[in-house]
Ligand code: SF4
């Protein structure tokens with residue numbers, strides 16, 4: 001289980017500082033490493049375009 005980032009991501013950067021396990025990496029669309037994600041949901045709560053959801 002891990003959260004995933006959809007193509008709706010605008011690369012705003014808001015989520016990355018919220019992740020306690022450094023599972024999020026930057027890019028044109030941000031990505032979550034499923035092996036590092038601990039399913040806390042913190043990133044999904046702050047995404048302004050609701051691009052992050054549980055897999
Ligand atoms: Fe990081 Fe939590 Fe989001 Fe997983 S759900 S990527 S651990 S902030």
Ligand code: SF4
Pocket residue numbers: 005008009010011012013014015016030046047048049050051052
């Ligand atoms: Fe992309 Fe949402 Fe993260 Fe912003 S907060 S970088 S839109 S996933």
